[in-house]
Amino acid sequence: MFGFRGTLLRVNLTTGEIKKEPLNLELAKKYIGGRGLGTKIYYDEVGPNVDAFDEKNKLIVMTGPLSGTQTPTGGRYMVITKSPLTGTIACSNSGGFFGAELKNAGYDGIIVEGKAEKPVYLSIEDDKVEIKDATHLWGKVVSETTDELKKVSPEKSRIMCIGPAGEKLSKIAAIINDYDRAAGRSGVGAVMGSKNLKAIVAKGTTKVDIYDKDGLKASLQDKMKKIKDNGVTGQGLPTYGTAVLVNIINENGVFPTNNFQEAYFEKADNISGETMTDKYLVRKNPCYACPIACGRWVKIEALNMEAGGPEYETLWAFGSDCGVDDIQSIFLANHYCNEYGLDTISAGATIAAAMELYQKGLVKDDELDGLSLKFGDKDAMVEWTKKMGKREGFGDKLAEGSYRLCEMYGVPELSMSVKKQELPAYDPRAIQGHGLQYATSNRGGCHVRGYMISPEILGLPEKLDRHTLEGKAEWVKVFQDLTAAIDSLGLCLFTSFALGAADYAEMLNLVCGFNLTSDELLEAGDRIYNLERMFNLDAGIKPEEDTLPKRLLEDAIPEGPSKGHVHRLSELLPKYYEVRGWDENGIPTKEKLEALGLKNI
Amino acid sequence: MKVRVKLFATLRNGRDKDKVYELNEKTKIKDVIEMLNIDRGDVKILLINGQDADFETELNDGDIVAIFPPVGGG
Incomplete structure (x- = not known):
């Protein structure tokens, strides 16, 4: 078999049984792999009605057909499960090296079932797959866990694991691989924790078979040239990392500040990519087979150490969203998220929401063990991050995420979230298409x-007026479909700044021996999107939840370059449903599902 | 008239990142870019007071101009 390894691992933690099953190639062709195929398998085997922490929930770790190949950024894996945060389908995507290594070990994915009696980890060394005791690792942070496992595993093993946050079932817990790469969103780390699964170690010695090696070689030269010649992937991201966005988003007046109470942060340059690069960047920290290398490695002064640096979203969540302009404090918060295994977006945004609760007098000092919860208090922000990771004191409430936190104080509307997942670093009040995308994302508040x-904003592939509604529903649909396809292939979304659907189809065909057109690739993306939508509807997520926090719909941005704007969702949503082939209530029509080959759903 | 010009990312190399210039009336953004010796091909995004602009946009007293090369992330 080409591209795919042809084998799925099925691991039952309740019984200890480990099986190797053949991959269904016909299904793989229809759903590509990764996100698409994982969701299809999840839908068929588990369905929408299981509780996220129920033993019957499964955790599916999937690679794509291009994972582990030399296609640019082909190192990604995804984690598909029911989200404890949102109740929707979760699919969290990560880079680093783990995904490629799993593929080298001979597997397209792992279906983890059941729940172990005591903490365990899964050890994969080519054919040799074992469930091993992890009692001694329980409670350890990510770096300690990874170091310990490296000592007892084959050289150059790759490790994904949870930290204390996942063990303690924080609804915003991440899975961290290779020390600082995260399958971050939707609480997938907590599902792993609920199964008493601390880590998965992978080591492989065989490579993916390529259908047309010479053809792929020529094709990759072309793709690499496109990536190098593109200003974003060839220069902006390599030089500054994703942090390059801080200033441009702020200059547009859409950089959420103090829990989205404002949208312009006076001191943004202090936490920008330019500042990080000029003052603290040690080196780039690239993922597998990546010509872009946006990952950062920075100096953390307070700990006198070097570690993975923050992404743009993290600089925002712990920066302007908490009113903090000290980049070193953000480095620390980011580091503790990696250590405790927390999603940086949700963690920072939850602290920001807590700060607003405190500002409004809803959270009182007597709950806080003497620690401040004021916007702008950088040291307190770092402490709260640790307490959240440990569920210590008020940190226990923070670990539930901003929606449940705000609900405890009777004001869920102060949670800047969609479907209970925290929104990322762009104020949609003055970016109409992006707001529609937030409202209709199948995993709740999300930018990817x-x-x-x-x-x-960035003018790629062409510049649209961010305030207008015309054509936005159509753009959102195409972007959502293409994204679902890229995720499923096992590539990083950042390639799409330079590559288009035809490039992806070409690489897929050369690797796998398929003959998919770019339209068929997009149709597969559409199929995946509709499958996820059907899952969510069946899981009881109502179309009324295709919305934004009240603040963003009703309160205009108060100051700055985008002053006066609100999001006009009600004018966009009907058109979006229509473009998607859904009825006026947001339910996919029978005809649409049939056309996508989803009639049995 | 006075216009504040902010430069970002690689455009800062060898230039002031944030400076107020005294300019003649009817100056356009392209004139500022030329004055700062910036290659047009290196410019991707132009903002005046946070709103999209282009090379031909005329500047007014008190304007804030932001000039970016191609950038992206997420």
Whole structure:
């Protein structure tokens, strides 16, 4: 078999049984792999009605057909499960090296079932797969866990694991691989914790078979040239990392500040990519087979150490969203998220929401063990991050995420979230298409389900007026579909700044021996999007939840370059449903599902 | 008239990142870019007071101009 390894691992932690099953190639062709195929398998085997922490929930770790190949950024894996945060389907995507290594070990994915009696980890060394005791690792942070496992595993093993946050079932817990790469969102780390699964170690010695090696070689030269010649992937991201966005988003007046109470942060340059690069960057920290290398390695002064640096979203969440302009404090918060295994977006945004609760007098000092919860208090922010990771004191409430936190104080509307998942670093009140994307993302508040910032702010592939509604529903649909396809292939979304659907189809065909057109690739993306939608509807997520926090719909941005704008969702949503082939209530029509080959759903 | 010009990312190399210039009336953004010796091909995004602009946009007293090369992330 080409591209795919042809084998799925099925590991039952209740019984200890480990099986190797053949991959269904016909299904793989229809759903590509990764996100798509994982969701299809999850839907068929588990369905929408299981509780996230129920033993019957499964955790599916999937690679794509291009993972582990030399295609640019082909190192990604995804984790598909029911989200404890949102109740939707979760699919969290990560880079680093783990995904490629799993593929080298001979597997397209792992289906983890059941729950171990005591903490365990899964050890994969080519054919040799074992469930091993992890009692001694329980309670350890990510770096300690990874170091310990490296000592007892084959050289150059790759490790993904949870930290204390996942063990303690924090609804915003991440899975961390290779020390500082995260399958971050939707609480997938807590599902792993609920199964008493501390880590998965992978080591492989065989490579993916390529259908047309010479053809692929020529094709990759072309793709690499496109990536190098593109200003974003060839220069902006390599030089500054994703942090390059801080200033441009702020200059547009859409940089959420103090829990989205404002949208312009006076001191943004202090936490910008330019500042990080000039003062603290040690080196780049690239993922597998990546010519872009946006990952950062920075100096953390307070700990006198070097570690993975923050992404743009993290600089925002712990920066302007908490009113903090000290970049070193953000480095620390980011580091503790990696150590405790927390999603940096949700963690920072939850602290920001807590700060607003405190500002409004809803959280009182007597709950806080003497620690401040004021916007702008950088040291307190770092402490709260640790307490959240440990569920210590008020940190226990923070670990539930901002929606449940705000609900405890009777004001869920102060949680800047969609479907209970925290929104990322772009104020949609003055980016209309991006707001529609937030409202309709299948995993709740998220920027990487259809990155409309690209056309609406960055001018790629063409510049759209961010305030207008015309054509936005159509753009959102195409972006969502293409994104679902890229995720499923096992590539990083950042390639899409330079590559288009035809490039992806070409690489897939050369690797796998398929003959998919770019339209068929997009149709597969559409199929995946609709499958996820059907899952969510069946899981009881109502279309009324395709919305934004009240603040963003009703209160205009108070100051700055985007002053006066609100999001006009009600004018966009009907058109979006229509473009998607859904009825006026947001339910996919029978005809639409049939056309996508989803009639049995 | 006075216009504040902010430069970002690689455009800062060898230039002031944030400076107020005294300019003649009817100056356009392209004139500022030329004055700062910036290659047009290196410019991707132009903002005046946070709103999209282009090379031909005329500047007014008190304007804030932001000039970016191609950038992206997420």
